[in-house]
Amino acid sequence: MVLVEKGRLHVRRANANAAVLFGLGLDAFEDLPMEDLVGREANLLLSQIWSVAPIGVPGEPFLIRATVQGQERVLMVQVTKLAVEGELVRLFTFTDAPPQGSVSLAGWQEQMISLLDWLPFGFEIASSDDQIQFANSTFKALFGYTQDEIESIEDWWRLVYPDPQYREYARTQWHSSIADARRENREMTPFDLDVRTASGATKRIQFRQRTIGNFNVNLYIDVTKERAYAEQLKALANADPLTGILNRRRFFEEAEEIFAKSGGGTSMGVLMLDIDHFKSINDTHGHRAGDLVLMEFARRCQEVVRAGDRFARLGGEEFAVLLAAEEPAAVVTLAERIRTAIHATPFDIEGATIPLSVSIGATLADPSDEPFGSAILRADNALYEAKRAGRNRVVMLGT
16 A cells, blocks of 8 residues: 555555555655656556545556566556545555456556547547546547546546636536437537636637536537637638728628617717818828828717617728617717817828818718618718818718
8 A cells, every 4th residue: 555645646644554555664665756656658648547446445547567676577457545634645555466357458448548649639438427537648649637636526627617707607517518419328519618728828618518427527618719710711801901899791790780770769979080181191291191090080970979889891991880879969979070080180190291181971870760771871871061162071961
């Protein structure tokens, strides 16, 4: 028998039978790394078999192919958790001369574990109450926690989901998904959750699970990079590449969705913006300067529009704003603030001072009474009137 410290595989003491089995004096066991006792491969396996038996009860036996004093030997091992003076330790019981056929069984077991360790995702075998019994090396690399830190399923929930509300959400998602899968005798429908690793980093993990007999086979796939890349692609697909604000397609999608979901009594303001004499800027200062003007124009407008407003570049020097407003005066007020922000201070573009103004068409719409297409057409007509009236102004048209 070998008594091992909690938190690291170092021997604290051993009995006389262990001294005989491993060919060491009793003093040599003190603070001896388990790897030096049984070899690197066997030590790795010992760190991957999780003892889920209650304190004082031996766990299920398993085989290891150990290297003892330079000789290969197959040993049977049982792990027992003990509480000694309030401290949790592990008692490893090693048995030599295993039953006939166990040598080949140990070889098969090693190959199977090597295969599981080769998998590029976390692989875990748990009991029906979710207590871990085996976890491959990728599981440990993925999360960073040791079996001493996750001695029970409650430790898992506490460490991996430190926020209580998100923890409850994750727990509900896990148990409900498993229950649905078991009821229909199928694999659990995969889902993603954000988890906290031992290093403090947050990873997006896809969870997969299948119940086989009395065991749960759990797969943990790190999809952090893939999901981040997908979000970047989504952002790029929705954004104007020059200014970073919404593009025309996304603006119309969101506006039409807002109009479709708005109930009676909710009014929406629509603004159409067009930079005055923009072509002359390109002709006089060049297209690079024109691009910089568009970027600065968008920046100034963003400082004025509210967080919940939708602001987009529709194309060229044409922009649009969708805002919640109870009365026409609120729509005109925002439009005038934008107009002032653009016209009050000339644009400083690569040393050139460029005065700028914007014409704005505005309208107030009732989403329950008309579609978005009708409202933006009216705002566009108002913009035409602003241009015709001399530019650098706001024109409001009613329904």
